[in-house]
Amino acid sequence: MATHDAADEGEEASARALRESTPGDAPPGPDGVPVIGNTLQFVRDPVAFYARCAAYEDDVVTYRVATSDGVMLKHPTDIEQVLVTDDADYRRASIIRNALGQIADGGLFLMEGEAWGAHRTALQPSFYRDRIETYADMMARFADERAAEWADRDPNAGPIAVSEEMRTLTLEILAKTLLDVDIRGRESAIRDAAAVISDRFDAGSLSALLPLWVPTPANRRCRRAVSRFDDAIADIVAERRATDEAFDDLLSILLAVDPDDGTGESREGGGLSEQQIRDHLFTFLFAGHETTALTLSYAVMLLANDAERQARLHAELDEVLGDGTEGSAADAERPGATDLFELDYLDRVVDEALRLYPPAYTVFREPTRDVELGGYRIPEGSTVSMPQWVVQRDERWYDDPDAFRPERWTDSFREELPDYAYFPFGGGPRHCIGMRFALMEAKLVLATLAARFAFDPVSEPPLDLSMQITLQPQQPIEVGLRTR
Numbered sequence: 001m002a003t004h005d006a007a008d009e010g011e012e013a014s015a016r017a018l019r020e021s022t023p024g025d026a027p028p029g030p031d032g033v034p035v036i037g038n039t040l041q042f043v044r045d046p047v048a049f050y051a052r053c054a055a056y057e058d059d060v061v062t063y064r065v066a067t068s069d070g071v072m073l074k075h076p077t078d079i080e081q082v083l084v085t086d087d088a089d090y091r092r093a094s095i096i097r098n099a100l101g102q103i104a105d106g107g108l109f110l111m112e113g114e115a116w117g118a119h120r121t122a123l124q125p126s127f128y129r130d131r132i133e134t135y136a137d138m139m140a141r142f143a144d145e146r147a148a149e150w151a152d153r154d155p156n157a158g159p160i161a162v163s164e165e166m167r168t169l170t171l172e173i174l175a176k177t178l179l180d181v182d183i184r185g186r187e188s189a190i191r192d193a194a195a196v197i198s199d200r201f202d203a204g205s206l207s208a209l210l211p212l213w214v215p216t217p218a219n220r221r222c223r224r225a226v227s228r229f230d231d232a233i234a235d236i237v238a239e240r241r242a243t244d245e246a247f248d249d250l251l252s253i254l255l256a257v258d259p260d261d262g263t264g265e266s267r268e269g270g271g272l273s274e275q276q277i278r279d280h281l282f283t284f285l286f287a288g289h290e291t292t293a294l295t296l297s298y299a300v301m302l303l304a305n306d307a308e309r310q311a312r313l314h315a316e317l318d319e320v321l322g323d324g325t326e327g328s329a330a331d332a333e334r335p336g337a338t339d340l341f342e343l344d345y346l347d348r349v350v351d352e353a354l355r356l357y358p359p360a361y362t363v364f365r366e367p368t369r370d371v372e373l374g375g376y377r378i379p380e381g382s383t384v385s386m387p388q389w390v391v392q393r394d395e396r397w398y399d400d401p402d403a404f405r406p407e408r409w410t411d412s413f414r415e416e417l418p419d420y421a422y423f424p425f426g427g428g429p430r431h432c433i434g435m436r437f438a439l440m441e442a443k444l445v446l447a448t449l450a451a452r453f454a455f456d457p458v459s460e461p462p463l464d465l466s467m468q469i470t471l472q473p474q475q476p477i478e479v480g481l482r483t484r
């Protein structure tokens with residue numbers, strides 16, 4: 001079933017040889033207009049623009065957006081070279097630094113070099129499996145309580161906007177995990193900041209490409225929301241420092257770690273400044289909630305549109321979570337972290353949703369010196385884009401690439417798939433630190449909701465998408481709900 005058998009590998013090798021036989025030439029790419037290059041094409045319809053770049057036979061494509069020279073890499077080998085092998089020759093791309101630098105400069109996402117290494121080492125244990133598993137019960141409980149609200153809806157209320165529901169649920173879960181704050185049903189600076197910031201970074205508007213100091217209305221709103229968020233965080237941190245009570249959240253770890261003592265171990269007193277704590281929390285909140293919400297929303301939409309595969313998931317949930325009697329898992333215990341080992345089809349559903357609709361639809365890097373990629377010389381400072389959106393739908397690696405087929409993820413398929421033909425969480429030293437957290441949350445929430453409800457199709461694939469900071473549906477994703 002995997003498409004990358006020996007014959008294909010042969011073809012692939014000859015395609016690469018052909019490409020590498022022309023070093024020195026510029027890679028091909030869509031024509032743009034002088035000065036702004038392809039900016040308008042990109043802003044008007046980023047998905048179509050990506051499709052145009054994907055259509056070139058060459059695995060390296062150039063374009064120009066705003067003031068930067070863009071290079072798109074489509075081959076897993078080139079992507080691995082950038083993210084893993086030659087990671088030291090790259091840094092965060094300036095389009096990312098310009099966009100996020102003014103709101104989370106000292107967070108893990110934007111840090112570089114030794115400071116990044118020290119903080120990553122210090123924070124890593126907060127994301128180890130045993131630590132993450134302590135959040136499992138809360139995640140499933142929050143999902144279960146949301147499901148109970150759904151069950152109480154007026155049966156004539158019509159479809160539910162699952163994308164909105166998942167966005168608030170994942171934010172609530174993250175606020176609880178990071179700060180031990182329950183923001184459910186309350187006005188919250190965290191919730192407001194999340195909404196305004198996603199608006200600000202909508203790539204469908206030119207303002208997303210402008211720095212935050214330019215006084216556009218979206219920028220002003222964004223700066224006000226960030227400042228309210230900062231006040232709220234400062235209050236929480238101050239209260240926490242003033243109490244002896246023990247907490248089991250990420251903030252308590254941030255207050256204890258000292259990245260500069262070289263061991264990455266927590267120690268009494270802690271070594272992070274208020275600003276560093278704020279920047280890390282901000283980064284986790286914004287890297288963590290929308291991405292996980294999108295994973296869930298796309299998975300639910302795909303299941304709603306595929307009765308057979310949804311039935312297969314229900315059967316697995318009934319078998320693993322049910323009490324052994326005839327019927328569904330609807331009345332069963334909430335799923336826990338250990339149940340996930342047995343929920344193999346659930347695993348595949350989530351992996352397939354992340355393949356088709358990767359919330360982080362591209363990873364960017366910028367070479368700090370001239371480099372060679374796929375046989376082409378790429379100048380220092382170019383914006384290298386490695387789009388999961390394109391690579392994970394490439395028919396060289398996936399049969400029927402646009403189809404939702406969770407069962408493709410057999411062990412042998414996983415083994416044969418080239419590294420970096422699937423990388424929803426990035427790769428190399430800067431891969432997503434929250435990957436385990438996100439996967440556990442997505443599976444527990446999906447298991448909890450699908451055990452209680454059947455989803456009926458309303459929004460249908462292919463969805464109209466917009467490439468904001470994450471891959472967003474243009475309209476809210478809706479499904480019908482039936483209690484099981």
Ligand code: HEM
Nearest residue numbers: 108109284287288291292360424425426430432433434438
């Ligand atoms: C399905 C959900 C998620 C997806 C698809 C996702 C995707 C990614 C990707 C692709 C990267 C690498 C970016 C790059 O190399 O440029 C990344 C980095 C990162 N992610 Fe996630 N992420 C998810 C959830 C989370 C969660 C839940 C958290 C935290 C609670 C988180 C925190 C981070 C941080 C801090 C980084 C930067 C790591 C570093 O540079 O050392 N992410 N994520």
